[in-house]
Amino acid sequence: MAKVYGYHRTSTMEQHLDRGIKAINDYCQEHNIQLDEMFSDQQTGKNFNRPDYLAMKRMAKHKGDVIIVSELDRLGRNKLDTLKEIQHYKNLGVRMMILEIPTSLIDYSSLNNDKDQDMASMMMDTINNMLVEMYATFAHAEMQKREKRQREGIESMKVRGEWEKYGRPKAIDFNLFVKAYKDVEEGTLKPFECMKQLGMTKPSFYRYKKRYEASKQEL
Template sequence: MSNVYGYHRTSTTDQHLDRGITAINDYCKANNITLTEMFTDQQTGKNFNRPDYQAMKRIAKNKGDVIILSELDRLGRNKEDTLKELQHYKSLGVRVMILEIPTTLVEYSKMDNTMATMIMETINNMLVEMYATFAHAEMQKREKRQKEGIQAKKVRGDWQDYGRPKAIDYRVFENEYKKVVDGEMKPFECMKKLGMTKPTFYRYKKQYEVKQKQE
């Protein structure tokens, strides 16, 4: 009996997996498909060194198995590597269905007209490559913007601590944190007022304590 696997990925842990998982589950429910297992990763799409993806790849290797994705870029953003992965599954007889590309949802092997089948498969391949190209271009654009942003910070002198962007001026933090020390303000209130994340707040707090000891 064939197995059906769902796979969804987000680039960071800050992004929620719910949307893609829901889309896959809804499709399976609407089409009476029993999902064998759902695999998820929260890592970059630049490569395929992801724990859940590799776990799925190890078992999705039997002819007739199916992998369902909500969008092609959830599989990967590098065009050449993504197409290579798709070819890997095709060579094994594993079908990859991508919800955003309707042609991948059609079962061509059940079509009677050979010419129609060839035309549909050609269209499908073209669409998959086009979507892979878009995902790759978006990845390159994002990397370019990140590099430009980092360079701009370095030019302004705002890039400190081995590449970490400077949150706020230490003197501003010191003035506000004294209110926490004096019991006039709660730590979370200070964080909120200064617009600081928890890790940054405690990094500045440690700096403050070291300075106090030295004085």
């Protein structure tokens, strides 16, 4: 049986997932669509190596399955990789619905005439491909602009001698991490909530997690 999946992503822990998730839930409710599962990541859109995205990709592989995202850049910001992922789902017969691209939401299966259905679907597929290419180009350009600004900002801080003070993340006390991570193990705190609570980046969080698991094995 075909299933409907929602996906949303933000780049940092400071950005809230609520807005995009609400947009997807509202759309499904308004159009009587049963949303089977919602996936979300708080991670960069430069690549697709994200835990929830990969989990969704493993599940959304059957013809007739549907993936709903609020905006294309919530799926990814790297143009070539994003287009490659979309093509992957097309090849499987999985439909991608993007709320900011209304033409991707139109369903022609209700047309009675198969010839008209095929013609309309082919025309709209062409339009969608053009729009997706355009939106992906914009998202990629925005990513490059942000990276350029970040590099320039870091260089300016180094010139002013402020990089050591502001640029390097502070180390978290290991015992403090262990105390917070136990809540994650017990299921009362989600990993991204733990990261936010401790002010940790994702790489730091998993580095401390690895250290914690190694310390348990030594006991």
